[in-house]
Amino acid sequence: MRQLIKKVRNSEFLTLNELLKVKVSLVMVFLLIFGAFTIPVSFFEDFALSIRIIVPSIFVLLFTITFIALTINKSRFAMHFSIYTFIGLTIYYVGASGQLYGYFLIFITLTVLIFFQDITTYILYGGPLTIYGIYYIQTNDDLISDVSETLPQIGPIIYQIILATFFIVFMINFVLTQSIEEKLNEDFMRTHKSNKIYRGYLMRLMNDIADRNNMTREYKNDDFHKLIRKLVLFINDKLDERLSDLDEVIEFYFFLHTQNTQKILEKSNIPNKTRDYTVQLEKYLIHKNSDLDAIVISSICEFKENPSSKFKRYDYHLDAMFQSRTNRILALALMYKFLTSEPAGYDKWGRLNEILTHNDVKKLFQSKFYREYLSFEDVNFFLKNESLYKKYL
């Protein structure tokens, strides 16, 4: 339980599958509390003996299936079974008792579906359940209505409207969450891709500078190999279960730096172990724009200065950056000057050395993707005064 609470507290760092596992586990806890509380109490209700036996048996069966699915890492399967258990209990209470709490249970089951945060599951199970609730009230309004109702014909309608609205409001919530998440994801992934491109330039520049200055790269340096071996063996000594083939893996790791990993993987006759280690180690090769490079560079950048002004620091559209039209004109001119003077892409030799021509920039400004930076108004201004840009910048 403590582990579960810890995972909820750090849920933002979990993968979707791990998160689903946590959610199913929590639902099972609720299910257990709920079942333990309601099923024994229901024995005192006026139900047939067969129902008193069948319901707990089915509950135990579904609960066990959910539990097994969860332990064998079939989280999605377990999620469906936990939902079936709740839906089963709901239908049992609504149908068998016809009491107000049976109706409340529909809300509880909807909250379980909301809890899983999966719009398809919500519509798939929540939709029919809501329709069932509305239909049940329609056909059994005498059971659910209080005798004290001054307007007995209105009571069921209120139940129905509130249930349907509750379902719809949470559906809107789902759609809203999903659309925000999609926008954030897009923003994140675009920047993530951009950063990978910058790191590519950085790797290339580093290699060129190292070559020019006859510097030995880390992966070619024996001292560095020794250091890594020493550190790896030190950590290995402290592990609960020591690993045996570390020396070979270290050697293979540095060997991979001198090879084309794609070619190794394309070979059909390599042993599976070699293939597996190649795939796994490829992500951590030094100066190959790998995952490791990304983490190293971002860690270094944590301590790098960034003198950019705080003002609209992360805005990149001229409209968002500047209120003043005059400033926008100056910005556009500086952008043009930069693009036609400084390298901003790979040349045919793969170096960061491509400088755009006037026509390239014109094409760039006119492309629809570039609306992320410039408005139509800015582009029209540029086209109208094109000759001045070309002559003076």
Add this chain to the structure above:
Amino acid sequence: MSQFNIQSNINEQIERLEQKYLRTKTLFVSAILFIIMIPILTVLWLYDIMWIDILVYFLSFLLIISINLIFFFYKHQFNNMQLSMYITAVGLYIIMFSVILDIYTASIFTILFLAYAIIALYQDLKLSIFNSFLIFLSGISLVLFYPDIFDSTQTQAITPNTIYIMVFFIIFIALLLTSSIIILKRKRYSYQQVAEIKEQEQKQINLVFEMQSQYSEKPFNVDEYYEDLENFSKALSNSIGIENIFKERLEIIKKLNNQTTEELMTRYKNYSFSEIEELKQLELRMHNKISKLAFKSAQYKDVQIDKKELLFERAQETLNYKNDEKQVKIIAFTVFYALLRLDKIYAKGLTHNQIMHILMKNRFRYFIDEEILDIFINNQSKIKKIVNEFLSIGASL
């Protein structure tokens, strides 16, 4: 700029993102409030509630909707969206509670669930906790002090029926609150990731520029940029037939690398603080934002996103891939640590304490195998010693 200032920029960006999306949600809440207001007023009318009371309900709804809309449309004057959220939450629960007491039937009790659902639309962590507190308070008060709402034959608060209702109520709140906590923590983390990656982007472009200037034979010539800009603006003014409105701005831009906004405001009295701050974005020697923008924009072809990619989990680099062997994870971690300690072409090596600062960040704990990280933390002095020995013998790279 210190580490603290950078973190404050990231936090500000997180706030900005939250406020931006909160505005959209405010609009949705207003629309839903307007829609549900109509059936609620109709039910009150059907139950013969006095017209003056119905009018009060109507005005209360209008007031809440107006507050939301004012905060939505006048973002500069009313920029604290949190305030409108809390006013809406308290206002809505007061309305719903009064409606329940006015109509006094079990059926209308469930309107509290609806109030909860509407407030949950704001998707704010503190508000979610407050929302749960409000529904709990309202629900339990009704069960304890007005038990005859649920069964007119009951006058006692504690009956099997009310116990059932209370248990369901608690489960309902506990589930939704846990759900909200998970969603909102992830959402906050999502905002944080976006903010951090944007800061990283600027720093990585800076690194590319630094390396490029080291490598290139033709350094970035700021004076040439300003001179060309001056000539261009003169020619442009002549061509349009206006006086040179750019001249003074260019003067300020040139001075921005060694004078503060306040100093420039004293000299150029026609310029406000935000106008000078805006001009900082055009300054090239120190802030250099426009070059970053131009460089970033030139990569646009390679950063397009396929809609399908958005359906998958965010790609995040890690040293803790689930399917990697332990051997691989140890090598990855040790190379990571050693590389950070060494001086590189683009940066000086980090100190052990700086690396510890990074590793102690919560998210890093998930990027590194837990057992390896624990060994590292528990044996840091020995590991530090091994690397220091290596650095002290001047192992050249």
